[in-house]
Amino acid sequence: MPIFPPRRDFLRLLMLGALGTSCRRLARALDSDVPLSARKLADNVILITAGCNVLLVTGRAGCMLVDDGPADRANELLKVVADQAGGQPVRLVFNTHWHSENTGANDVLAKAGAKIIAHENTRLTMGTDIFVAPQNRINKARPKEALPTETFFASAPTTRTMTFGDQPIEYGSLPQAHTDGDIYVYFPNSNVLTAGDVVSGGAYPVLDNSSGGWIGGMAQASKILLKVVNAETQIVPGHGPIQTRADLESQSEMLSTVFQRLVKLMKQGMSAKDMLAASPTREFDARWGNPELFITSAYRGLWGHARELGGVI
Numbered sequence: 001m002p003i004f005p006p007r008r009d010f011l012r013l014l015m016l017g018a019l020g021t022s023c024r025r026l027a028r029a030l031d032s033d034v035p036l037s038a039r040k041l042a043d044n045v046i047l048i049t050a051g052c053n054v055l056l057v058t059g060r061a062g063c064m065l066v067d068d069g070p071a072d073r074a075n076e077l078l079k080v081v082a083d084q085a086g087g088q089p090v091r092l093v094f095n096t097h098w099h100s101e102n103t104g105a106n107d108v109l110a111k112a113g114a115k116i117i118a119h120e121n122t123r124l125t126m127g128t129d130i131f132v133a134p135q136n137r138i139n140k141a142r143p144k145e146a147l148p149t150e151t152f153f154a155s156a157p158t159t160r161t162m163t164f165g166d167q168p169i170e171y172g173s174l175p176q177a178h179t180d181g182d183i184y185v186y187f188p189n190s191n192v193l194t195a196g197d198v199v200s201g202g203a204y205p206v207l208d209n210s211s212g213g214w215i216g217g218m219a220q221a222s223k224i225l226l227k228v229v230n231a232e233t234q235i236v237p238g239h240g241p242i243q244t245r246a247d248l249e250s251q252s253e254m255l256s257t258v259f260q261r262l263v264k265l266m267k268q269g270m271s272a273k274d275m276l277a278a279s280p281t282r283e284f285d286a287r288w289g290n291p292e293l294f295i296t297s298a299y300r301g302l303w304g305h306a307r308e309l310g311g312v313i
Contacts, residue, residue, distance in 0.1 A: 036073065036080050041234050041242070042190035044167070046084050048077065052101045053236050055194050057187065058085045059165030064092035066185050066194050067238075071104035078108065090114045092164055094171065095148055096196025097179045098125040098211065100139075102238065107146040118148035119173050121181030125211050139210075170228070174198060177221035178205065178238075180212025186228055193229055194236035198222070200251055201240015204281075204294035207301055214301025215262065216309075219255035226252060254284045262298055263309055272299035 038056075039047045046056040048069075054077065055066040063085040069077045081090060095103050095118035103126065106116055126142045152160065152173070159172040168189060174182040177198045184195035197206055198221050207213040226248055229235060235243040261280040270278065272295065281291040288294075302309065 036076050038080055038084050041192055041236075042187075045187060045190045045192050047236060047242070048080055048084070052239060053194070055185075055192070055236055056081055056084055057164070057167060057190075058088060059167045061165035062091035063088045064094070064164055065090055065109070066094045066236075067096055067102040067196065068093055068105035068109060070101045074105035074108050077105055092117070094118065094183070094185050095122055096185070096194065096198075096238065097182050098122040099179070099197075099208075100142075102196060103142070103146065106148070107143060110145055110149060115150055116148040117150045117152075117171075119181035119183050120151040120153035121179070121212070122183075123148045123151045123181075125179070125181060130210055174221040174224060175217035176212040176214055177207075177218040178213045179208050182221065184225060184228065190234075191230070191232055192234045192236065193225070195221070195225055195238075197238030199225070199235055199237040199243055199248065200288075201237035201243065202288075203240075204288045204291055205251070205255070207294070207297040209297055209300045209304070212304075213297075214305060215255060215259045215298040216301070216305060219252065219259045222248060222252035222255055250287070254281075254288065258284070258295075258298070262295070262302060266299070266302050266309075272296045275299055 037049055039049070041047050044058045046058070048054040048056055052067065052069050054069050057064045057066075063081065065081070068074070090109050090112065091114055093106070093109055093114050093116045095106070095116060097119075110116055126147050127144075129141050130139045154173050159170055162169050162171075167187065170186040170188060171183055174184060174195065176182075178196065182196060182198050184193060184198070186193045198218065205218055207215055207218060226245070229245050229248065231245050233245055235245070235248060237243055258281055262275060265275050265278055265280065275295050276292060281288070281295065285291055
């Protein structure tokens with residue numbers, strides 16, 4: 001029987017949320033025959049994409065990845081990496097969060113000697129059976145070989161620095177947002193930032209309630225990332241096209257506005273169905289799409305934070 005970290009018990013015992021329709025759609029894209037593609041963002045920074053975005057950074061010390069795609073495309077990914085990096089070995093990997101389409105090649109890379117850095121909650125979730133309610137299935141624990149080899153745990157926001165070859169790197173934890181183990185990685189010399197699915201690629205963000213994701217944290221995380229980037233920063237979302245600071249500002253504005261509205265509606269005793277009928281996202285839907293999954297997941301996440309929101313029960 002799986003053992004969960006105590007601070008997650010409330011959400012998991014109520015089976016609140018999961019990856020939802022958006023992630024299932026993306027997963028189907030990952031399983032398709034669409035070939036992986038590579039696009040240079042800077043002299044030594046390459047975006048590899050086939051649904052899930054993987055960032056490849058080359059340098060004198062070998063190469064590194066931020067996220068590493070789904071398991072069934074690991075061999076394809078490693079071939080593209082070898083082609084793009086001139087055969088350099090992968091020495092370092094960052095996992096922005098635990099989802100399998102972002103960590104699928106972990107075990108292969110770790111066996112080849114790569115160090116894998118992630119938030120401690122990412123390691124905990126990957127090592128645990130977790131129930132995904134809407135999909136009515138258990139996401140099985142990953143084998144020990146796939147787990148991050150170096151983790152950190154700190155109250156967000158926190159920033160850490162390191163150098164990989166001659167490449168300075170800034171990285172840090174974020175509030176519970178997409179999950180409760182989200183991190184960002186920023187390359188100041190190239191002015192490229194990635195934060196997995198904390199940055200949405202053009203649809204309403206996915207709030208994975210099954211591992212602590214919620215709209216309040218997503219709004220806060222967006223504001224934190226805005227302090228890291230500038231107008232020229234290339235922002236790599238977990239899925240979808242490159243974003244700009246202006247795109248992130250729009251995401252932050254949307255999240256803050258909808259969060260405030262949903263808290264107010266919740267305190268009026270509204271259900272998720274009532275909230276949908278109230279159209280709290282009305283002016284944002286043209287850009288962000290169908291809000292049904294987003295509002296439903298946001299509602300579940302709000303109840304997980306009812307005590308801190310106050311005035312609810």
